[in-house]
Amino acid sequence: NAGVTQTPKFRVLKTGQSMTLLCAQDMNHEYMYWYRQDPGMGLRLIHYSVGEGTTAKGEVPDGYNVSRLKKQNFLLGLESAAPSQTSVYFCASSYGTSGNTIYFGEGSWLTVV
Protein backbone atom coordinates (compact mmCIF):
# COMPACT_ATOMS: atom_id res chain seq x y z
CA ASN A 1 0.00 0.00 0.00
CA ALA A 2 2.29 2.75 -1.30
CA GLY A 3 0.01 5.81 -0.90
CA VAL A 4 1.91 8.91 -2.02
CA THR A 5 5.49 8.38 -3.17
CA GLN A 6 7.99 11.14 -3.90
CA THR A 7 11.28 10.82 -5.73
CA PRO A 8 14.02 11.72 -5.15
CA LYS A 9 14.14 11.93 -1.35
CA PHE A 10 17.30 14.04 -1.29
CA ARG A 11 19.05 16.13 -3.92
CA VAL A 12 21.76 18.76 -4.07
CA LEU A 13 21.70 21.10 -7.05
CA LYS A 14 23.96 23.85 -8.26
CA THR A 15 22.44 27.26 -8.93
CA GLY A 16 21.01 27.34 -12.43
CA GLN A 17 20.55 23.59 -12.78
CA SER A 18 17.17 22.11 -13.54
CA MET A 19 15.43 19.14 -12.01
CA THR A 20 12.06 17.46 -11.66
CA LEU A 21 10.45 16.05 -8.55
CA LEU A 22 8.04 13.20 -9.18
CA CYS A 23 4.97 12.49 -7.10
CA ALA A 24 2.99 9.31 -7.64
CA GLN A 25 -0.19 8.21 -5.88
CA ASP A 26 -1.98 4.89 -6.16
CA MET A 27 -5.28 5.89 -4.53
CA ASN A 28 -7.00 7.16 -7.68
CA HIS A 29 -7.19 10.64 -6.17
CA GLU A 30 -8.34 13.51 -8.34
CA TYR A 31 -6.51 16.26 -6.46
CA MET A 32 -2.76 16.58 -6.07
CA TYR A 33 -0.65 19.31 -4.48
CA TRP A 34 2.93 20.43 -4.10
CA TYR A 35 3.95 22.25 -0.92
CA ARG A 36 7.25 23.57 0.32
CA GLN A 37 8.13 23.80 3.99
CA ASP A 38 10.68 26.24 5.33
CA PRO A 39 11.64 26.89 8.96
CA GLY A 40 9.08 29.14 10.65
CA MET A 41 6.91 29.31 7.53
CA GLY A 42 4.68 26.25 7.77
CA LEU A 43 3.69 24.52 4.53
CA ARG A 44 3.04 26.78 1.56
CA LEU A 45 1.19 25.67 -1.54
CA ILE A 46 3.21 25.93 -4.76
CA HIS A 47 0.86 24.46 -7.36
CA TYR A 48 -2.05 22.08 -7.35
CA SER A 49 -4.10 20.03 -9.76
CA VAL A 50 -7.78 19.16 -9.67
CA GLY A 51 -7.54 16.45 -12.30
CA GLU A 52 -5.55 14.96 -15.11
CA GLY A 53 -4.40 17.63 -17.54
CA THR A 54 -5.17 20.56 -15.22
CA THR A 55 -2.91 22.64 -12.98
CA ALA A 56 -3.31 25.83 -10.97
CA LYS A 57 -1.06 28.22 -9.08
CA GLY A 58 -0.90 28.21 -5.34
CA GLU A 59 0.58 30.68 -2.91
CA VAL A 60 4.23 30.58 -4.05
CA PRO A 61 4.34 29.41 -7.70
CA ASP A 62 7.23 31.53 -9.04
CA GLY A 63 10.23 29.55 -10.23
CA TYR A 64 8.29 26.30 -10.51
CA ASN A 65 6.32 24.53 -13.19
CA VAL A 66 4.10 21.48 -12.91
CA SER A 67 2.45 18.92 -15.12
CA ARG A 68 -0.28 16.33 -14.60
CA LEU A 69 -0.21 14.25 -17.76
CA LYS A 70 -1.41 11.14 -15.94
CA LYS A 71 -3.88 11.08 -13.07
CA GLN A 72 -1.50 9.25 -10.77
CA ASN A 73 1.51 11.51 -11.32
CA PHE A 74 2.18 15.14 -10.51
CA LEU A 75 5.57 16.53 -11.53
CA LEU A 76 7.22 19.63 -10.06
CA GLY A 77 9.95 21.21 -12.15
CA LEU A 78 12.62 23.73 -11.32
CA GLU A 79 13.95 25.17 -14.58
CA SER A 80 16.79 27.20 -13.09
CA ALA A 81 17.32 26.40 -9.43
CA ALA A 82 18.09 29.21 -6.98
CA PRO A 83 19.35 29.01 -3.37
CA SER A 84 15.97 30.39 -2.25
CA GLN A 85 14.45 27.13 -3.45
CA THR A 86 16.35 25.15 -0.83
CA SER A 87 13.50 23.58 1.09
CA VAL A 88 11.61 20.43 1.92
CA TYR A 89 8.98 19.65 -0.68
CA PHE A 90 5.86 17.68 0.12
CA CYS A 91 3.45 16.24 -2.34
CA ALA A 92 -0.10 15.43 -1.27
CA SER A 93 -3.25 14.02 -2.79
CA SER A 94 -6.93 13.89 -1.93
CA TYR A 95 -10.09 12.35 -3.30
CA GLY A 96 -12.59 15.14 -3.51
CA THR A 97 -13.87 18.48 -2.35
CA SER A 98 -15.98 17.37 0.59
CA GLY A 99 -13.18 17.74 3.08
CA ASN A 100 -11.68 14.29 2.81
CA THR A 101 -8.34 13.90 4.45
CA ILE A 102 -5.31 14.71 2.42
CA TYR A 103 -2.44 12.24 2.24
CA PHE A 104 1.16 13.43 2.22
CA GLY A 105 4.28 11.93 0.76
CA GLU A 106 7.43 11.54 2.85
CA GLY A 107 9.06 14.72 1.57
CA SER A 108 11.95 15.60 -0.72
CA TRP A 109 14.89 17.51 0.74
CA LEU A 110 16.37 19.82 -1.87
CA THR A 111 19.49 21.94 -1.36
CA VAL A 112 20.60 24.48 -3.95
CA VAL A 113 24.19 25.65 -3.59
Next chain:
Amino acid sequence: EDKVVQSPLSLVVHEGDTVTLNCSYEVTNFRSLLWYKQEKKAPTFLFMLTSSGIEKKSGRLSSILDKKELFSILNITATQTGDSAVYLCASLEGTGGGNKLTFGTGTQLKVEL
Protein backbone atom coordinates in the same frame (compact mmCIF):
# COMPACT_ATOMS: atom_id res chain seq x y z
CA GLU B 1 -5.63 37.29 1.96
CA ASP B 2 -6.39 33.93 3.57
CA LYS B 3 -4.41 33.23 6.69
CA VAL B 4 -4.11 30.70 9.47
CA VAL B 5 -2.36 31.71 12.68
CA GLN B 6 -1.18 29.32 15.35
CA SER B 7 -0.09 30.04 18.89
CA PRO B 8 2.10 29.61 20.72
CA LEU B 9 4.93 29.14 18.23
CA SER B 10 6.72 26.85 20.64
CA LEU B 11 6.07 25.28 23.99
CA VAL B 12 8.08 23.21 26.47
CA VAL B 13 6.21 21.20 29.09
CA HIS B 14 6.88 18.31 31.45
CA GLU B 15 5.44 14.85 31.08
CA GLY B 16 1.97 14.68 32.53
CA ASP B 17 1.12 18.30 31.80
CA THR B 18 -1.92 19.29 29.76
CA VAL B 19 -1.40 21.60 26.79
CA THR B 20 -3.73 23.64 24.63
CA LEU B 21 -2.71 24.68 21.14
CA ASN B 22 -4.55 27.45 19.34
CA CYS B 23 -5.43 28.02 15.71
CA SER B 24 -7.32 30.99 14.28
CA TYR B 25 -8.26 31.38 10.66
CA GLU B 26 -9.49 33.97 8.20
CA VAL B 27 -10.33 32.29 4.93
CA THR B 28 -12.96 32.55 2.26
CA ASN B 29 -14.98 29.49 1.30
CA PHE B 30 -14.08 27.70 4.53
CA ARG B 31 -15.00 24.02 4.62
CA SER B 32 -13.08 22.37 7.43
CA LEU B 33 -10.21 22.76 9.87
CA LEU B 34 -7.60 20.03 10.02
CA TRP B 35 -4.94 19.22 12.59
CA TYR B 36 -1.74 17.36 11.78
CA LYS B 37 1.21 16.10 13.79
CA GLN B 38 4.61 16.35 12.14
CA GLU B 39 7.63 14.61 13.57
CA LYS B 40 10.54 14.15 11.24
CA LYS B 41 8.82 13.65 7.94
CA ALA B 42 5.34 14.00 6.50
CA PRO B 43 2.47 15.45 8.52
CA THR B 44 0.15 12.78 9.86
CA PHE B 45 -3.55 13.45 10.13
CA LEU B 46 -5.13 13.94 13.55
CA PHE B 47 -8.56 15.52 13.18
CA MET B 48 -10.87 17.14 10.70
CA LEU B 49 -13.46 19.53 12.13
CA THR B 50 -16.37 20.75 10.07
CA SER B 51 -19.10 21.52 12.58
CA SER B 52 -18.91 24.05 15.36
CA GLY B 53 -18.98 22.93 18.99
CA ILE B 54 -18.56 19.20 18.40
CA GLU B 55 -15.51 17.82 20.14
CA LYS B 56 -13.45 15.20 18.38
CA LYS B 57 -11.42 12.92 20.58
CA SER B 58 -8.70 10.35 20.03
CA GLY B 59 -7.08 9.00 23.16
CA ARG B 60 -5.42 11.86 24.99
CA LEU B 61 -5.98 14.29 22.14
CA SER B 62 -9.13 16.28 21.53
CA SER B 63 -10.10 19.20 19.36
CA ILE B 64 -13.01 21.55 18.85
CA LEU B 65 -13.97 24.19 16.32
CA ASP B 66 -15.72 27.52 16.85
CA LYS B 67 -16.93 28.78 13.47
CA LYS B 68 -18.37 31.96 14.93
CA GLU B 69 -15.09 33.08 16.47
CA LEU B 70 -13.02 31.41 13.72
CA PHE B 71 -10.72 29.34 15.86
CA SER B 72 -9.92 25.82 16.93
CA ILE B 73 -8.02 24.32 19.84
CA LEU B 74 -6.13 21.09 20.18
CA ASN B 75 -5.81 19.69 23.70
CA ILE B 76 -3.34 17.06 24.77
CA THR B 77 -3.74 15.67 28.28
CA ALA B 78 -1.18 13.71 30.29
CA THR B 79 1.54 14.57 27.76
CA GLN B 80 4.29 12.08 26.98
CA THR B 81 7.70 12.54 25.38
CA GLY B 82 6.29 10.89 22.25
CA ASP B 83 3.97 13.87 21.84
CA SER B 84 6.98 16.06 21.03
CA ALA B 85 6.40 17.27 17.48
CA VAL B 86 5.24 20.20 15.40
CA TYR B 87 1.46 20.48 15.38
CA LEU B 88 0.01 22.04 12.27
CA CYS B 89 -3.47 23.29 11.67
CA ALA B 90 -4.82 23.97 8.22
CA SER B 91 -8.00 25.38 6.77
CA LEU B 92 -9.59 23.45 3.95
CA GLU B 93 -11.10 25.82 1.45
CA GLY B 94 -13.30 25.16 -1.52
CA THR B 95 -11.96 26.94 -4.57
CA GLY B 96 -13.61 27.24 -7.95
CA GLY B 97 -11.89 24.12 -9.17
CA GLY B 98 -11.38 22.09 -6.04
CA ASN B 99 -10.17 22.26 -2.49
CA LYS B 100 -6.91 23.41 -1.00
CA LEU B 101 -5.25 23.61 2.38
CA THR B 102 -3.77 26.73 3.91
CA PHE B 103 -1.42 25.90 6.75
CA GLY B 104 -0.42 27.78 9.84
CA THR B 105 3.25 27.98 10.78
CA GLY B 106 2.86 25.26 13.39
CA THR B 107 3.41 24.96 17.13
CA GLN B 108 6.63 23.21 18.17
CA LEU B 109 5.85 21.15 21.28
CA LYS B 110 8.61 19.62 23.37
CA VAL B 111 7.70 17.33 26.25
CA GLU B 112 10.48 16.79 28.76
CA LEU B 113 10.82 14.15 31.45
